[in-house]
Amino acid sequence: MKEIILFIYPQKSSFINSDIEFLSKKYNVKTQDLLWNKASILPLNLITQFFFLIRNIQSSKVIVISFAGYFSLLPVLFGKLLRKKTLLILNGTDCVLFPEYNYGSLRKPLLLFFVKKSQQYATKLLPVDASLIEQVHTFDETIFIKNQGFKAHFPKLKTPIKVIPNGFDTDFWTYNTQFIKRKEFITVVSASKKSTAIFKGIDLIVNVAKQFPNKIFTIVGLSEEVQQEFKVGKNVIFYSFVKKEVLKQFYQEHQFYLQLSVNEGFGCALSEAMLCGCIPIVSNAGALPNVIGKTGFIIEKRGVDIVKKMIEKILFLTEEERIEKGIKARFQIENNFSISNREKLLLQEIES
Numbered sequence: 531m532k533e534i535i536l537f538i539y540p541q542k543s544s545f546i547n548s549d550i551e552f553l554s555k556k557y558n559v560k561t562q563d564l565l566w567n568k569a570s571i572l573p574l575n576l577i578t579q580f581f582f583l584i585r586n587i588q589s590s591k592v593i594v595i596s597f598a599g600y601f602s603l604l605p606v607l608f609g610k611l612l613r614k615k616t617l618l619i620l621n622g623t624d625c626v627l628f629p630e631y632n633y634g635s636l637r638k639p640l641l642l643f644f645v646k647k648s649q650q651y652a653t654k655l656l657p658v659d660a661s662l663i664e665q666v667h668t669f670d671e672t673i674f675i676k677n678q679g680f681k682a683h684f685p686k687l688k689t690p691i692k693v694i695p696n697g698f699d700t701d702f703w704t705y706n707t708q709f710i711k712r713k714e715f716i717t718v719v720s721a722s723k724k725s726t727a728i729f730k731g732i733d734l735i736v737n738v739a740k741q742f743p744n745k746i747f748t749i750v751g752l753s754e755e756v757q758q759e760f761k762v763g764k765n766v767i768f769y770s771f772v773k774k775e776v777l778k779q780f781y782q783e784h785q786f787y788l789q790l791s792v793n794e795g796f797g798c799a800l801s802e803a804m805l806c807g808c809i810p811i812v813s814n815a816g817a818l819p820n821v822i823g824k825t826g827f828i829i830e831k832r833g834v835d836i837v838k839k840m841i842e843k844i845l846f847l848t849e850e851e852r853i854e855k856g857i858k859a860r861f862q863i864e865n866n867f868s869i870s871n872r873e874k875l876l877l878q879e880i881e882s
Contacts, residue, residue, distance in 0.1 A: 532558040534589050535880070538579075538605050539596040540566040544774075545696055545798055546596050549619075552873040553594070557880075560586055566601050576604065583608045592617060592880050595652070598624035599635060602648040610651050617879055618652035619694075622795020622816070625662040625680045630672060631729040631792060636683055646684055654879065655680070655691045658796045659817035663691060669815040670792050670832045678793070678816075692879060696796050697872025698805060698863060702778065705807030705860045707853055709782055714745045716784040716808065718777070718799035722753040731790030731813065732760065737834045738841065739766045745845075748784065750777065781806035785852060786844065789818060790829060790837065797821045804863045807856035811840065823866070825859045 535557040539546050542563070553559050562582050564575045579601065587593070587608050592615040595602045602618060609616035624645050627636040636642045649655060657663055657680075664679040681687065717735055721727040732749060739747040743765055750769045757768045772780065781787070787803035793816040794800075800821060804810055810826030812818040819828055827844060829837055847855070 532556065533591040534558045534560060534586065536583075536586055536590045536593045536605070537561045537596070538593065538601055540599055540601055545621075548697070548699070548869060549594070549596065549872075549876070552869065553876070553880075556877070557591070560590070564601070566599065572600055575601070579604055587612060587614060590614060594876075594880070595619065595648075597621050598645040598648040599641065600644050603644045603651075606648050606651040606653075609653065615653045615880075616651075617876075618648060618655050620649075620655055620657040620662050620680065620795075622658075622662065622793070624649075625657065625683070625795065626678045626793055626816075627675055627683060628673060628729070628792060630670075630674065632725050633729045633792070649680055649684060649687060649689055652689055655689050656694045656876075656879065657691065658694065658696050659820055660693050661817045661820065662795055663693075665816065667793070667815065669813050669830070673792070692875075694872060694875045694879070695867050696798060696801070697869035698798075698801050698867055700805060700864045700868050702774075703781070703802045703805035704778075705805065705856060706782065707807070707857065711783060711785040711807070711852070711856075713748065713784045715739075715786045715788050715811075716748040716750070716780055716803065717788045717790075718803070719749070719751045721751060721756055724756055724759045727752055727756050727759070729792050731788075731792070731832075734790045734832065734834060734837055735788055736760050736762050736766060738837045739763065741834075741838050742841065747788075748780065750780065777802075778806060781808055784808055785856075786811055789813065790832070791815060791818070792832070794818050801863045801867055804859040807853075807860055809844075809852065809855045809859055811844065821863075821867070822859070823862045825855065825862045 593605045594617050596619045606616045624635045627634040664681040719730040747766045781803045787808035789800045789812045796817045810822045814828050814830045
């Protein structure tokens with residue numbers, strides 16, 4: 531019989547599915563699918579979660595929680611009460627506060643309380659990048675709160691910390707150097723609100739695209755309502771949603787990946803694109819410089835003219851230089867952020 535692990539999350543995503551998949555090889559992973567993004571059903575969700583924990587926590591080895599939020603406090607309290615290990619994976623929004631963009635879980639007082647207490651009472655915190663612990667924001671000069679990360683917001687926090695980066699399927703996301711990349715720039719975000727899209731740098735990309743009318747800019751992941759908020763030329767192509775296999779083809783067709791976010795806890799789409807040979811162009815924000823390492827290009831400050839000048843420089847790269855940089859981008863993710871590495875590190879924490 532496999533030992534039981536409880537896995538708690540706000541909603542399914544590709545990286546959460548990935549964690550569940552490799553944990554299921556060794557453990558019986560029990561999950562609970564609830565919608566945590568609606569305040570009206572929060573009390574009902576907490577009651578439902580309470581009885582889920584009552585039924586399952588005694589027989590479980592450990593509780594793994596992805597993100598801190600309304601859904602994380604009861605599991606860590608149950609774990610503390612019953613001496614069950616609780617591993618809290620921190621991914622980004624649960625560690626930062628950017629009121630200028632209405633972004634970050636810490637901007638709402640009640641949610642702030644749940645996040646703080648979850649981090650305080652967890653057995654161990656597992657941020658996906660060191661920038662989530664503490665960072666100084668310099669990319670957007672309009673940002674008032676420069677010190678970010680959970681240590682900056684909760685300086686008295688004493689919970690043990692271990693950075694475990696995200697991991698990616700290097701066998702699925704592939705780069706064929708014989709395949710000619712015919713299109714230029716691609717960006718993948720998940721945004722159903724205009725404010726989120728702007729936080730992710732879509733306004734920058736759209737305005738930069740106007741300066742390069744002969745270059746194609748592909749943007750994937752905006753809802754159709756948000757797409758209507760941006761006035762774009764014929765060289766900007768929107769896709770609301772594409773399947774995983776189609777997204778891989780998009781990456782393989784495009785030369786450069788743009789990620790101009792005000793902050794990123796990691797950069798999952800960026801990493802997938804790099805595995806497919808996309809040369810990264812990223813903002814100097816959050817985890818992005820750590821993810822790309824010495825490959826690609828970093829935009830130091832937020833501004834259309836700054837991005838334009840960088841792209842003008844990049845477009846002078848020869849075909850040989852582009853292929854070489856694409857190979858280096860893939861090696862960066864393959865060598866540092868493979869799914870096997872994340873599996874090994876997370877299993878070590880569970881079994882220690």
